[in-house]
Amino acid sequence: MSAELPHIPLLVPGIESSATSVTVSAPWDLTPIATVARADSATVEKALANAYALYRNRDAWLPMRERVQILTRAMGIMRERREKMATDAAREGGKPLADSLIEVDRAIDSVHICIDELRSRAGEVIPMCITESSKNRVAFTRPEPVGVVVAVSAFNHPLNLIAHQVAPAVATGCPVIVKPADKTALSCLSFVQILREAGLPPEWCQAVVTADRKDATAMVTDERVGFFSFIGSAKVGWTLRSQLAPGTRCALEHGGAAPVIVTEGADLDRAVPSLAKGGFYHAGQVCVSVQRVFTPKAMAREFATRLADAAKKMKVGDPTLADTEIGPLITPGEVDRVHQWVEEAKAAGAEVLCGGEKLTDTAYKPTVLLNPPADAKVSVQEIFGPVVCVYGYDDMDEAIDRANSLPFSFQAAVFGQDIDKLMRVSSRLDASAVMVNDHTAFRVDWMPFAGLKQSGHGVGGVPHSMHEMQIQKMTVIHSPEIKD
Structure with a gap:
């Protein structure tokens, strides 16, 4: 039966994996939906190499205008496929269709928020010429991508969680590797394919469903990773954080009571x-x-x-x-x-x-x-x-x-x-x-969303994730013609 199922191929350019595929089944009746190619250790290494090579080659960085165009086209594709994406998400994740339709709408809006942030986000001017040592200078900052983003996601919102992790990375110019939950991988892979259909070069957004937890850990803790985004269990998240390479930033989103x-x-x-x-x-x-x-x-x-x-x-x-x-x-x-x-x-x-x-x-x-x-x-x-x-x-x-x-x-x-x-x-x-006078699960995608204590680390929400995925590089210009 599984041979007749739709198959989602590996979304890492330039390599074939030797790992066996995984079957995604509907949690309501356990009916198989599709098979998904899984990544072996060589595939994980290739994904990291692809992403890091892009980050190190500044001539290959995507200009902001191109990122805006890609995200805009992606929104259009998602709107055209809204009902299908919602049905697919409901089937693989178990969230009722009415709520899955809302999730698709939120995912579309999450991409829109990224575009709005790009239009309004800028650096700042740092005051100079205030003291003798700062005279004849002007200083300002500009945002730059922090590096390769590795995103690991949970099953419960199979599309919008991915949009929250991947769209900000694409918007800020970070090459991103995303690992969805095995049980709800289809919505993630669909979103990655939509970004590529919208014009994003494949190496800029790669998806891996790993066959071995060791491979996933190796990917997360690799020194080439600039930012780690994790949504899932506290036990796994805090363990991975303790193993991150020096300098890797992270955001963890766990649960609560x-x-x-x-x-x-x-x-x-x-x-x-x-x-x-x-x-x-x-x-x-x-x-x-x-x-x-x-x-x-x-x-x-x-x-x-x-x-x-x-x-x-x-x-x-x-x-x-x-x-x-x-x-x-x-x-x-x-x-x-x-x-x-x-x-x-x-x-x-x-x-x-x-x-x-x-x-x-x-x-x-x-x-x-x-x-x-x-x-x-x-x-x-x-x-x-x-x-x-x-x-x-x-x-x-x-x-x-x-x-x-x-x-x-x-x-x-x-x-x-x-x-x-x-x-x-x-x-x-x-x-x-x-x-x-509202329930605890209220959320809109532009507001900060943060677990404290054991519930998480860092701040989520689309604009806040974009901030975390950027550095503010300062430029200081010294010239005798700068008087004030």
Whole structure:
């Protein structure tokens, strides 16, 4: 059967790989979709050599006007293929079609943001002629590419995560090598092919699906890498960071266990639908998914019951269908893990208000737990599944302390109507961003997006990634004709 599947060839010019291909399957029904050529160690070396040779040859750098033209054409191609790209992403990644359409739109906008940044980004003039030693001088900076970018990405947003890593590299003039998640490689490879179709020379953006983790590590830690962009598990990301070559910059984006504080007097008609979306969107497989909701004890049961009622109405099913709201988890093993965590919390005293069981081998019912123990896995680790925990509190500051008690810090949220309470919670939560009367998973692609503590390093978001992928080279001109 696999011989009849579409095959995506190696996207590294000038070499053939001896590694066996990998099959990408749909997480909903485990049906094979396509096979993808994988890179062996020689392929990885060739990709690095291609990219580094471009970076070292300044005469070969792509002028900004050409980069703008390429990205503009790429946007046009993506708009023409919007529905197909969304369906393909939904099928390989499991995110429902309605949300995958939004993801494609975001990816297109991410490319647009790169173009806007190029039109507006410039260096600065450094003051001179202020002291005797600085007289007769003028100084200014201009942005230059930092070097070869190696990007390693996660499965959960198979197109837009890639756009966030690759488009800024192309925009800033950095040769880029991207390694997508094996399970969702197709959207990445499609994006790379679109860039090439839009006129980007192949060596400027290469994609590798490695056959061996050692090869991936060797690529990331190579001394020719100028910038490493990683989206994925904390364990892998922090380990790779510790092995980077001296001088390699990096940005790491991991997960968390996003907290929400619901204050007394909050509008539950507004809060419940928002938190249901933020908790069960993409079956909870989002790094800032709503996970821990702290409410006043007197309203905890009412809130949790209303959240459970909302969850029960959400349709779980085939992600390629237009009316599906929650799709599968990425693998059956993840379904088993989530169920085990829920069962452990239940045995320790958590009350299961809805869900708590497998729908199929690949999908889990959206689950609301009331007052799981503080030391349960669902309370202290990232669930990355369709499970939301609700806890009652007596004192708001105590709830803030509980929200801040984990070694993760990413986005958080607070709901209420008392501006003083909202500001108190917002200013005291450990978070890089606090959403007021909105769920923790809100994001637009031009805003900064940063994990703190164990949740990440550096700042993401398209403009911020572009900044990280550039250096500001200063030029100082000395001339007696410069008087002031």
